[in-house]
Amino acid sequence: MSDPSGQEPSGGRGTRQYSDEELQDLVASTDSGARNPSNRAVALLISGTALVWSLYQLWIAQPQLWFGEYLPVLNSSQTRPLHLMFAIFLAFLAYPALKSSPRDRVPLIDWALALVGAACCFYVFAWSDRLAMTARSGLPTEFQVILGAVGLVVLLEASRRALGPALTIVGSLFLLYAYFGTGWLIPELIEHEGLSFSALINAQWLDTSGVFGIPLGVSTAFVFLFVLFGSLLDKAGAGNYFIKLAFAGLGHLRGGPAKAAVVGSAMTGVISGSSIANVVTTGTFTIPLMKRVGFTSEQAGSVEVASSVNGQIMPPVMGAAAFLMVEFIGISYLEVIKHAFIPAVISYIALVYIVHLEALKKDMPALGEAKSFASMILKFLIGFAITGVAFTALIYAANALQAVAPGLTGPVFMAALLGVYLLLVAVAARRPDLEVDDPNDPNIRLPTVGEVYATGLHFILPIFVLIWFLMVERQSPAKSAFYATSLMLFIIVTQRPLKALFRGEGGRLASEFAAGFVDLRDGLIAGARNMIGIGVATAAAGIIVATVTKTPIGTELAGLVEQLSGGVLFLMLVFVGLFSLILGMGLPTTANYIVVSSLMASVVVSLGAQEGLIVPLIAAHLFVFYFGIMADVTPPVGLASFAAAAVSGGDPIRTGFTAFFYSLRTVALPFLFVYNPTLILYGVDLGTAAGIVQAIFVFVVATFAMLLFAAATQGYFLARSRLHESLALLAVAFTLFVPNFWLDMVQPPFREIAPAQFEEAVANAPEEARLRLLVRGPDFNTGEMTETTLVMDIEGATAQERIRNSGLLLFPEGDAVRLDEPMFGTDTAEKLSNFDFYAETPVTLAEVQAPADRLPAQVFYVPALLLLGLVILLQRRRQTKPAF
Structure with a gap:
């Protein structure tokens, strides 16, 4: 065991224990930027920019678009450049260039890079219509190409500062590969002609498929809101509450x-x-x-x-x-x-x-005082079941209200949510606020669940709102996150004054309101600063995505x-x-x-x-x-x-x-x-009772199997395991996870049908069944013979309709069946895109497979459980302490 100071006696590398300040600096340097300017104006500029970024993201995320009558609504080709503009600008102000670079001030080169990077992004936003007529139509101007090249270089440097060299190196290599196409370092298998410089910059910066493609779009529309939601939760005290609750339950x-x-x-x-x-x-x-x-x-x-x-x-x-x-x-x-x-x-x-x-x-x-692990698990399962029943009952109640009075559903839901929030804050106010404990205190006292759980139940409400809109209302992640974040904004401002009110400390209302707004401001700033690296990362990763497609x-x-x-x-x-x-x-x-x-x-x-x-x-x-x-x-x-x-x-x-x-x-x-x-x-269809039962069965079996896998790899089950016992536990776990592995060795999973009988097999297959088709033919790039397995979903009344729905174009030629290029736009066309349908050697249907009638795979659970019983018998003789 280590000494009381928490330091290891050995002098191995990396043994120094960091102070709290150094740890916070470690997190800042990787997540939000390590620079802390001494100049108040510069510090306010960084914080203010981060605050504006959060407010901008909330503004473009709000789903009602109430401002559409007065202000233009931005589309994705405009919101993404602004998102990256904030990220790049803050990256150069918040992240020093090197470990030796000053952290108390922003050097002139960083100011220049921040402004140039922001300007390159702002051009894509402000002149999106011009880009649509020129670059995105394949006709970039010389100025646009230069601007795009500068933007890419600045982006890669921002990525290096915020994320380290890995993504910058990978992105640079992909740019070089896309430009050169061939070279002594490029394997022959992936060689290509290479893109021209203007085509490369157009694809990567000026078009909507590179830097400003899907990854940055996801960061703009979804990720920022969830990061901001987490930041506000943490600033409100939820992080400390969750840790305390975990220690109260398991410590x-x-x-x-x-x-x-x-x-x-x-x-x-x-x-x-x-x-x-x-x-x-x-x-x-x-x-x-x-x-x-x-x-x-x-x-x-x-x-x-x-x-x-x-x-x-x-x-x-x-x-x-x-x-x-x-x-x-x-x-x-x-x-x-x-x-x-x-x-x-x-x-x-x-x-x-x-x-x-x-x-x-x-x-x-x-x-x-030691407590029983098994009783803890039982209490958790009971609580989980009660929560599930209550959530289900709430869904039925909401559906009933929607059927009776659809116009009242929203107001009633909001009023109920407000009432529950006030009740939970009132309950929390009866107990002292949770303090952050010192883990090195020799007299530390672990709290009980009863002491902790009521102090932060109101933090569960925004998470409940998020889950409700995602799973019950079936809203988009962006809209769901917006509603959850909006509630979090309300909570972070009001929880302090409400607690003061419920504690009879009315004289502190003004100061507590002010403290709530400070928490709100700090949460908005922290959320934006935590997004700097993600915003830059998704933009830089867009380079890889565009290279893969081009x-x-x-x-x-x-x-x-x-x-x-x-x-x-x-x-x-x-x-x-x-x-x-x-x-x-x-x-x-x-x-x-x-x-x-x-x-x-x-x-x-x-x-x-x-x-x-x-x-x-x-x-x-x-x-x-x-x-x-x-x-x-x-x-x-x-x-x-x-x-x-x-x-x-x-x-x-x-x-x-x-x-x-x-x-x-x-x-x-x-x-x-x-x-x-x-x-x-x-x-598995979770919309049916049978699907839910199957899901529960899968969960229980998989959990049991994973516990056995953990016991096998740890070398301990009821007692220290011998090698043959660990191997037996691994075999049992594997069988529970993949029972069809053994069944496939005993009974083939499919019966083979001759290609000439394909149409008959399609006609006889039951609705929603699946046939497996082995397709063989020349590869489009190499010309060598290759094969792949294709799944055909049976959809339609007649054989002809089912084949047409699959997208396949087949031509029987005696005992063989030749395939022509599948119908454009179908999944089949995409899956068979590697075949050359115009070569001298035709692409053929080599084999048809239909599911075979055989034993259920779960029959192998029986020998697996018998083997487990044998291991238990062997280890019970050596067991010296309870397993739980």
Whole structure:
């Protein structure tokens, strides 16, 4: 155990424990800018610009557009340049160029870069009509090309300052690749003719598909509001409330501080879009307490890293990746949340269990009087069920009111919300406000849930409003976030004076109102400053997106991965995961997802299809996203690991490797839901009772399997596991996750149908069934023979109608069936775009597969559970302490 000072006795690298001021500087330097000008006018300019940016974003986000009668309504081609203008201007004022650069003043070169960058963005806003007639019609002027080139250079420099060199280097390489096309460093597989300088600048800066494309559009429309929402919640005191609540509920257990760190990070992950901010915010309190009960500095830091990074895969925000997935995949926001929910939740549950196993292995004490882990879980499940029933009842009540008096629904809802808010603030006013505890206090006293929960229940209301509008009203993420943020604005201004009023301190109303407005101002400024890096990152990542669309790199990466893996599907997925991990190094979550999904998501889908595995696009995007965020954990970059080591005083490299070991479940999950998409509820209809039952079953089985996986990797279950016991637990977990793996070895999943009988098979297939088609033919780029598996959805009454709906154009030629180029604009045309339909060798339908009648895959649960029972029997003999 470490000494009372919290410092490790060994003299390894990175062992110095940072002070609170240094930790706040660490967060500022990565998230909001480390510069703090001594000149009051400059400081006010930075704060004022950030404040104006937040107000501008609220103005363009408000859904009623009441000002449309008096002021012009801005379209996306105008709001995006202004968004980036604020981000670039603040990036040069808030982020020093180098570590040695002055932090107390803004050098002249930074003023010049800030103004030039802002001017380049403002031109795109102010002269959008002229750009539409010239550059966006393929005729850029010389001035526009020069301005665009300057804008790109300034943007890349802003990216380097705000995010480090990673994205700047990647963006520069992609620009060079797009311009040159060929060269000794460019593999022959992805060579192209190269773009002219004016075409390159036009595509990247002047058009709406590069810097000002979809990623920046998502940042403008959705991400800013959610970051601002989180900033206001934190400024109001919600962050401290969530941490205190987690410690009140879990701190009394074995290894309680670590369990509380996991749950606290999960809750703060809702209001934080940054792994590093999450580590420092919760870690400054949790890490010293973890070390106090027996965790080493590296273990304490690793638990915090694993839980904080997991916050990026936790709906509803997912580090803003959720909104990008909506745009990139073309599915609704609710669908993204549905698919991402189970993997994220079971990953957190498994991390709590990993911490519990560490506490058992080391026989760690509890802080204060020990309590039962099992009873805590039971209470949580009861509370979860009650909340679910109450939420469902509220939905039915709202629907009934809507049916009886539709015009009263809005006013009644607002009046009820106001009444509940006043009641919850009145309840909170009966207790003292929560103070931030000192984790190094030797006499620290853990609060009880009863003491904490009532002090911040009103913070749940804006989150409730967000969920209500997203899930019940089915509003857009932008509109939902606007309503939730509007309520948060009201709460942050009124909670202080209302508490004073309820406490009988009427004389303090004016001062408390003033303090509320100060909190509001600070929250708006902090939200904008936290958006600087994200705004710049999404713009710079647009360079990669535009290059992928303008060059063959996006389509040819699949061939490169296939060559490296030798055609073995599992190895393909491993290589894609490694590429995603490397591409994600040093990037914030948003830019990370844009880069890895642009390059690697389609590779997973196309390679899976070539090997007969149909991978849903959402599964592919989640696959690369999971591996991308692991870059925050993994050395040598591992930004979150370095931040945790700064808090704990541990070695950052060892912290990173330990955190990676704790995060093995996050590494395993993407493989599991690629092979078994039911884990992400793909194909499960939550609108039916049967679908809900199936979802609950999937959740329970997946949770149980993930706990067994955690026990196997930790080498402890009921007692310390022997090697054969750990292998048995891994086999049981794998069987519960992917039972169809064993079934496919016993019974083939499909029956083969001759291509000549395709039309008959289509006619006999039941409505909404699926046929798998193996298509073989020459590759469009290489001319070599290739094949892919295509899924055909059965839609229509007759065989001809079903084939027409699929977009396929087939020509029977004896026993063979030749394919012509599919109907333009259909999904089939996109999926078969790599085939050359005009070569001498025709593209043919090589094989038709229909689902076979076979045993349910769940039959393999029986031998798996019997094997688990055997492990339990073996370990019960050696068990010396309760498992929970």
